[in-house]
Every structure is written in structure tokens, then in C-alpha cells.
Amino acid sequence: MSLECVRRDHTYSLSSGDQRGPFLSARALGMALGALHDVRSVVAGSATKLLSLPIPASLLPLPSPKERDLAAAAACHQVLRLRYPNQASMLEPAWLNWLDHFAMGPAKTPVEMVGRAYGTAVHQFGKDDMTKVRAAYAPDGTPYNYKAPPTQSSQGFLGGVWGNSTPLAAARVMDFPPPPGHLDADTVTPSQHHRGDLGSVAVKGEINRSPGDPAFRTLAEEVIGIAWGDDGSQELGTPPRLYLQVVLTVLDSIEARNPGRLEELDELGVIAGAAVAMADAGIDAWYYKYAPSHMMWRPAVGIREAVAGNGAPDRNWLPLGRPDTNGAGTGLTPDFPAYPSGPATFGAAAFQLLRLFLVARGVSSFDPSGSGLDDVRFDFVSDEFDGRHRDPRNRRPRDLLTLSYDSLWQAMVDNAVSRAYLGVHWQFDGITSRRPGTDDDVFGVPATPRELGHTGGVWLGAKIANQIAQKINIPIATIAASGIL
Incomplete structure (x- = not known):
């Protein structure tokens, strides 16, 4: 219900x-x-x-x-x-x-x-939740400060003070780093990481670039982008609903294979825990989205207004856009700042908690080599590809597709990078890699949790999940074995 x-x-x-x-x-x-x-x-x-x-x-x-x-x-x-x-x-x-x-x-x-x-x-x-939602926010015009894309000039600014809401269970993550090269509200250095991300999203996330371009997103990447969407579309709802559907799918598949392996009240704990973790993840994500130290424009603005050292401006660039499923909108960008990615933060909060739970209860395991990879295998059908809901570009129902995963970690990764394939987020909004033996985050998708950078919503959401895990009696040793601390 x-x-x-x-x-x-x-x-x-x-x-x-x-x-x-x-x-x-x-x-x-x-x-x-x-x-x-x-x-x-x-x-x-x-x-x-x-x-x-x-x-x-x-x-x-x-x-x-x-x-x-x-x-x-x-x-x-x-x-x-x-x-x-x-x-x-x-x-x-x-x-x-x-x-x-x-x-x-x-x-x-x-x-x-x-x-x-x-x-x-x-x-x-x-x-006071609705009071915070309705609180006004006005951009101050400084470089990299969030503002409406030129094709959506009447767009508002959702959740400007939501980050000040009282969390349900988790304490704020205080050591969350700003975007790469982000020194303050006025200055972003043209770092290799920043340039690499801008160039990648400009190609992978563009709405109409020729599919013959080898750098263009593949069909598989576009499917990932749309399948992990649920961006407030009619009849679908929002990403937290999708992620809780995945949690239920995984638990159902485990029950089908091993009836009675998990106790009913224990399962309720991880289902409710995932919901609470996502609720508090939304507060932390929106706190940093609007913090001057972390605020970052969306690709629909940033690629059009690229500054010296970060590439040439592309005044006509448009993203593939959030899936306006069952509607008619294309090239749409959400109405709040980019960093960190809300979906990456929500999804990591839910999936990190679930994989910790399954390992702690002896249903699954982490890679004994210490990489933090889990072995939670599952299939699921996103409502975006259930054979019924309509693509806004042609108004026809999309095909029925089943996504298969060998681990919840891979689901966390795909969910994070999906927004770059849609062109509504920089990849570093969701996920980064960590240079071996250093504290430096670099552009790229980490192969394992141990290689995860601290920049981006995946790390932020997982940190919140680690807090909630202790409330449902998951040992610290299991959290350490997950590779995300």
C-alpha cells in the first residue's frame, strides 16, 4: 500500500x-x-x-x-x-x-x-516538511551555481532548504567531499577528472548525436539509463519506489529458493530499514546539493556554458533527459542542482543495507579476497520496461525487458551511471573511483566496492546505510567486509 x-x-x-x-x-x-x-x-x-x-x-x-x-x-x-x-x-x-x-x-x-x-x-x-518544501530559493548568479536550463526557463528550484529537515534515524555524513575541482561557489579548476566527466556526458548523454559515433551511448547504455529512471513519471512514481521494488524482488527470490530461510520480522526490518535509509539519504543529498561548497550546475547548463579549460561551449546541447514516461516531454532536466545525484544516493542507501543484511544473515557472502563484491543474483523488470508504459518520443509502449544482475553492487553502479547516459547528471555526481594507495578520487567506474571513491552519491548513500545497519543488528565486521566504510 x-x-x-x-x-x-x-x-x-x-x-x-x-x-x-x-x-x-x-x-x-x-x-x-x-x-x-x-x-x-x-x-x-x-x-x-x-x-x-x-x-x-x-x-x-x-x-x-x-x-x-x-x-x-x-x-x-x-x-x-x-x-x-x-x-x-x-x-x-x-x-x-x-x-x-x-x-x-x-x-x-x-x-x-x-x-x-x-x-x-x-x-x-x-x-514542518511542507513548509520546507515551499521555502523559496533564488540562484545568486555565481559560476556553477544552479540555475534553470535555457530550454526550461520557468523551472523552479525544488528543496532548497530540505537538507535542514530532521532525519528519522541517521546522523549527517560530515566528511562528504565536494565535486572534483570545486574550490568554492565561484571556482572550479579545470582538473583532468572534471574535463573527462564533461566530455563523456556531452557525448553519452546527448539527445540526438549520431549512433554511428563510436563514443555515443550504446543501446544497452540507453536501456540502463531509462530502466533506472522512474523520475516522477506519470503512473510510475519516484526512484525510492523503484529501489524498494528491487529490495522486495530480491527477498522474494531468496524465499522462493530457500523457503523459511529468513524470519518474517527480520525481513520487515530490512525492508523498513531501506525505506528509512532512503528518507535520510534524501536529506543529506539535498543538504549538499544546495550547499555553496558543493553546488554544481546540471549538464544542460554546464555543457552549454563550458568555461576555459573545460571545453568549448555547445550552445545547442540537449540531454536525452529524464524519462517522461507516459508523457510527451523530451530533453528534460530535474529542477534542483546536480551534486550529489539523488538516485545514486537513494539507491546506494537501499542496496548497501540489503547486501549487508543478506550477508549478516548467512544468505549471501562477500568476496573472500576482500574486494567487497557480493553474490546476490537477481532478475527484475523495471516499470519503465514492463511492456505497458509509453516512451515519450514515440508514444508507444516500450518492450518488456528483464534486467539480470550478479550482485547488488552492480545494480548500485548501473543506477549511478544511468543518469550520465540520460545526460541529466555528471558521472561524478553518482560514482567515482579511488586511485590505489591514495585518497584521490578519479574519473571512472570502480570494479569493486574497495575501489569506490568518496565523491558521489553512492558513497554518501552507503555511509547512511551503514548507520541504519547497526539498528537492525548487523555486525560492524560485516560492514567492514562490504568494502565501503
């Missing part, structure tokens, strides 16, 4: 959504699933808890498993109906159907109402 709320929030059927955009939908998912987990965990006698809010004493103890499920579900449902008031016509009958299907008894029992009281408290934890 939480995922469905995100999808429906991004549909034509709702004239105005309630939690539209990546960081708001991540926040709603984190709150709803965090409330579900914490009530279910604590009333079952577990000390495992994700959110900082206390569980009401009136919920302790609940010896009946059915009462535990009822209280937890009521907390989750209450968060959803408070966060998504425009979806009341779906949420209310869905709740009654749920009560009936699981023979939970009548609505509004004392157990349900106490669970709802906790859900209300979780919602109120973010009572």
Missing part, C-alpha cells in the same frame, strides 16, 4: 499530489514502514527499533500475534492517510478490506486506535 500511494500520487487522476518528488516520497515511505516495523518489533518483545520516537506504553505487551499485526498495520495506515489525504477514497476501503481479509475484527478497536496514535506521532515528527 505504501508503494501504491507513491505511484498513485504521480498520476493524472490526482490534480495535485501530496508527496510528489523523490525526497518527499522517500520521507513518506520511511515514516510509514518505520512505524509499521517499530510497533511490530517492540510489541513482539524485540529491542530492534528504527525511529527515535518512543512506542506508547499502552501497546505493551500485546501477547496475541493478531493484535500485534493490527497495531502495526494501523500505525502504518495512519501515516499514509495523513501523508496522502488526496487518496482517502482508496485508503479507507483498503483498510476495511484488510481487516476483513485477515479476520481482524471490527474497525476502531482500542488496539487499532493506539496504533493509529503512534502513526500520528510519526507523521507529526515531520510537521
